[in-house]
Amino acid sequence: MDDLERHHRTVARLLIKLSGTTLARLAYATGIAAGTISRWVHGDGCALGAQRRDRLFAALGARTDGANVRLAARATGAAQPMFQITGILQAERFATLAALTSTRFVAARETCQGRTLVSVVTDVTGCTTALLVGTREALDELYAELDISVPPRRRLAPSTHACRPARPARPDRFEAELGASAWPSHTLRPRSN
Structure with a gap:
């Protein structure tokens, strides 16, 4: 291989x-x-074919040109890839995924769906997003790992007790409620040290 x-x-x-999935x-x-x-994904003797x-x-909400893999660009009416980030290990896995693909996330905004904390992360072009569902601690770890900035007005307060992961999330509902028109249009920059 x-x-x-x-x-x-x-x-x-x-x-x-x-x-x-x-x-x-x-x-x-x-x-x-x-x-x-x-x-195939575990590397056993299996040729999947191009x-x-x-x-x-x-x-899986991604595309490849044969060499690079990217998360799918936002399409009107299409659900975005959704990831359950439930702890530090999964936060590290998502950071690894971002590093392995050519998708560089730079900004995030948060909301609640029922009792579920949701973060929408956006790449440097603004055309690719992913929905992250998880705890405050796991998402904060991910932001730090990927150097993602979250402006105060787009970040839910840690004391928001209503946002605790509960039932499985529905990407279609998040998509409807988190459309581009729901947020002021301006460019977010990566956090600088």
Whole structure:
């Protein structure tokens, strides 16, 4: 297995772990057997092939040009990739995913959906976003790891007790409530030391 193939497998594995997407759902979305996906992402002797690999990345909310992988750019009416960040380890995994792909996140804004704390992180172009669902501690760890700035007016206060992770989040509802028009339009810069 060459370095590029290993890179693709690592990115796919992290996308699956962080998004909480089940192999059954991926199999349904891609037409690829769940066992085949599992063997491929874990590096076992399984050749997925370029077309099926592209279908897998598309189902995970990512795209590849054969070498680089990026999270999917925002599309009107499309749900964005959603990741459950429940602790430091997963925060580190998301940071690793961002480093492995060519997606560089620089800004975030937070909101609540019921009792769920949601962070929408945006890349340097403003065209790619990801939804992060998790605890205050896990999200703060992620911001620090990726050097993401969160302006005070876009950050929920730590004392907001209503925002505790609860039932599974629904990306479509977040998308509707967190549309671009809901936020003032200005560029956010990475935090500088």
